[in-house]
Amino acid sequence: MRKLLINICLFFLFAIIIGEIVVRVTHVVSDIPQRTIDEHGIQKYIPNQEGYWKGGDHKWLVNKLGWPGVLPESNKNLIMVIGDSFIENFMNPNECHQSAYLKSNMNDYNFMEAGRSGVSFIEAMEITKQMDSLNPIHSLIYLDDDDFYESITQVKPMSDITQLDIEINTIKYGEMKSPGLKKILYTWKLMYYFYNRFQLGNLFQPETLHDNSKVEEPEFTAEVIKLIDYIKQNYVTTNKTLVFHPNSKKSFIEICKSAGFNTILLDSSNDDSWTFDYDSHWTCYGHKRAAEQISNHLLNSNHQGILNNFNIKK
């Protein structure tokens, strides 16, 4: 029995080493960049990292400021592009990022992305504050309904996301969830492969009953109004355009408009699919189409006015 156990252990060790090599060479899992929290409480990536996306077809990179994507050549007429995993966009090559498409449509401007998966609306506003040192002329903040809910502690409490406690009007900065464990998991690629492959994460989640009947989700309008009020009082809203994902709640858009935000509602109806088959994120096509709609909005007469207010330097 001892011999068998020793041999099984040795075999597993051998298998783990070979498996690790195979997983790394074939890129069956994506490389995941390491995160850090900066002095302002914003979670971003450790600068200057690069790695492969699943399958190894393209590489992602984290620039020297700690945000995914390529930095613009100049900060002249800079427009910030802020959002969650859609802007982080690890699943597409750099040429399919919003900044690349927007630049090709609006050559007089430079675009810089600050995206990270999980960024809530309130965190996006915090990021714009930190980016003021670069003197951007405008900011585009990409949002969907969840970004509103995830901004409010009372609606969707999440310790790893920056949120606003609307009862005491205080921002609670997100904390890194088990950073040590995550570091091991992302470094030990074979383990990460098994974690994904067998959805081990689900083992530790309480089981939920799946009910197919459609339940109307509460709107949380009152809570969202409080959130927008807080944003109005604490941030500059006039030089920001909120870009809403297709099918976002109209009521939220109206609340934001009344707070002084410029808004764009993207429309993917009557078009080919914007998203991957296996994932709700946008493909290159989706990003291209979104960027076209945004450029058109910004360059039309009304919005050109918005940009002109900020002294385009030619």
Place this chain on the structure above:
Amino acid sequence: MLFNSLEFFLFLPIVFGLYWVIGGKRIKSQNVLIALASYVFYGWWDWRFLSLILFSTLVDYSIGLALGKKEKPKTRKILLWISICVNLGFLGFFKYYNFFIDSLIDSFTFFGSELSINTLNIILPVGISFYTFQTLSYTIDVYNKKLEPTKDFVGFMAFVSFFPQLVAGPIERATNLLPQFSIERKFNYKNAVDGLRQVLWGLFKKIVIADNCAKYANIIFNNHTEYNGSTLLLGAFFFAFQIYGDFSGYSDIAIGVSRLFGFNLKRNFAFPYFSRDIAEFWRRWHISLSTWFRDYLYIPLGGSRGGLKMKIRNTFIIFIVSGFWHGANWTFIIWGALNALYFLPLLLTKKNRINTNLVAEGKFFPTLKELRQMAFTFFITLIAWVFFRADSVAHAFSYLYNMFDTSLFSEIEVLPSTILTLVLFFIATEWLGRNGQYAIENIDFMKKPMRWAFYILLIILMFSFTGEEQQFIYFQF
């Protein structure tokens, strides 16, 4: 609990560890553990049906004891028939009730009258055909005085519910397996390693071969009117390897797991697709069921001893019953009858036992004649598999009709080259290892690092080609 599930990979080491911690000398405690583990294994699927196994166990245990005490032939016969009726009664109710009702209604409709009987919404207990036949073999063997009735209830309970082979065989004979529950089991390193190797091969067959072939077989069978003849032939080919990989894979895992616990189960498959005629195929396919029918049905009916009429009758009976055992559908009955038709010419010309040795024994390649024989046998088996796989008799005939039209020689419309390469790798491995109990049994000629590298290759293939987890086909039987 499926063998290819995460639960089983946690369950097995726990039971294995506890089993050998108890030690081989404490047989009773080990048997209690096996029985408990087996009930957990089965109850994982649906605990309500545990009562069915327990009831079967109690009935056959009691009847076995009674048969041991009674000498009067009439009383013994009554006891035997009680066991047969109880076991086959359960099987008949759960598996065949709706089929008989439907067939009855159809025949009344055919003759112009109406019959109104409702069918029932019955859940078929997993593996009922397997454990029913296993317990029946005990009672029949005790009745025939081939076996002493056991007084050890726990041992008998463990025998009936032995988890490695409970739900899909091999169907063990009481004469082979039951005595193993009453002797000391010693841990044997070589046996355990061999068992693990067989489990690995079984998992490869199931996960890589069967599940991947299933994907394409399902697509082609479910949309057969949209494909040309050559694609339909490929669909039947995929199904042939799906069912072989699935069922023989399960048997390999069952036999391998049993060896880890110190038990030896019967061999269930012996490279059937290398058979040179259909008689050889049936000596190599689902051996535990074929021999069960041979010993408990064919021979009592007179076997091949009588005249021409009797030979034909018995051959049809055994093949049709075997088909019916697989499922309550006319497709299985036709599948059985077709195999009987294949087999009869060999039996009547006394050529059914000419290919009893290993094909191309001691040679690397088969002769052209052997190759032709194997190809022909495989082809006619393929035709029969169409009935086995089809949803209805009409579906099967329509499939064959479309397959054998002129488009049989046109270009294949669905050609998954990766899966075909895997199947070729599988066939080559099976061919090279055909003198073993399973394909990679005699891999010891390789140096340890090479051997381990080969095992890791199999594991990598399993992870790379795992599709949707598919239930083992034979669970439904």
